[in-house]
Amino acid sequence: MTKQTEVFSVNGLSYSYGNGKAALRDASFSIEKGSFTALLGPNGAGKSTLFSIATALINADAGALKVGGVDIVGNSRKALSKMGIVFQQTTLDLDLSILQNLRYFAALHGLARKVRDERIEKELVRLDLYERRHEKVRLLNGGHKRRVEIARALLHKPEILLLDEATVGLDVPSRKAIVEHVHRLCKEDGVGVLWATHLIDEISLDDHVVVLHQGEVKTAQPAQMMVQQYGSLDQAFAHFTEVRQAS
Numbered sequence: 001m002t003k004q005t006e007v008f009s010v011n012g013l014s015y016s017y018g019n020g021k022a023a024l025r026d027a028s029f030s031i032e033k034g035s036f037t038a039l040l041g042p043n044g045a046g047k048s049t050l051f052s053i054a055t056a057l058i059n060a061d062a063g064a065l066k067v068g069g070v071d072i073v074g075n076s077r078k079a080l081s082k083m084g085i086v087f088q089q090t091t092l093d094l095d096l097s098i099l100q101n102l103r104y105f106a107a108l109h110g111l112a113r114k115v116r117d118e119r120i121e122k123e124l125v126r127l128d129l130y131e132r133r134h135e136k137v138r139l140l141n142g143g144h145k146r147r148v149e150i151a152r153a154l155l156h157k158p159e160i161l162l163l164d165e166a167t168v169g170l171d172v173p174s175r176k177a178i179v180e181h182v183h184r185l186c187k188e189d190g191v192g193v194l195w196a197t198h199l200i201d202e203i204s205l206d207d208h209v210v211v212l213h214q215g216e217v218k219t220a221q222p223a224q225m226m227v228q229q230y231g232s233l234d235q236a237f238a239h240f241t242e243v244r245q246a247s
């Protein structure tokens, strides 16, 4: 039975691209409401494959993925309405303004004008972008584009926010600002977060960590416990993946 506070779960998930190698193998973990879960894995671990299944781009060969208790297979519309997503590559329209991008997305979700405007204002204010709302997205730097994508992903009030390597290509201050903002969202809004990364320094001691390696979930536990057991997150990661992380 789905726990009341569980906003995302994968259970025995497997997928192969048909080349005889499993991109995901019997992967299981779950995310509670308001929890920040880092999906930590080196390149090729299977993170993007998991995101493709979560967004109904591909169907798993076996196992189940649920969003707010709703199975993505057969109910993808309902499951996706409970999920916000920020992909690795930007999916904003660069020739539209920030506001136009957000309004377009709000329309896709059928938000009424008043609700739409209130939510857009709230998200842009707390991301420090409200004054720039009429600027074309093309003119924004990478960090600000990411902020707009995060604002957009929250407009329909998802229970879970999925971010796939959201800080790739950003400078250190922009990365830090985004990591901090998303952690705040968990606390302030109670949204669950799945944060795919290969960068250990993006993880806080209060987070949960799922280590994915060669398609397998090697461990899923609080960061604090990993540190207690292995001395540091770096050492824990090395233990579970048997590779030292390149910086």
Ligand SMILES: Nc1ncnc2c1ncn2[C@@H]1O[C@H](COP(=O)(O)OP(=O)(O)OP(=O)(O)O)[C@@H](O)[C@H]1O
Binding pocket: 017, 019, 022, 023, 041, 042, 043, 044, 045, 046, 047, 048, 049, 050
């Ligand atoms: N379209 C595809 N066709 C065949 N194999 C694929 C395809 N996409 C991914 N793979 C393979 O599946 C495995 C998991 O890849 P995936 O992209 O999910 O990992 P990842 O953790 O997201 O890595 P990265 O951070 O490099 O994107 C890898 O072995 C990869 O080579």
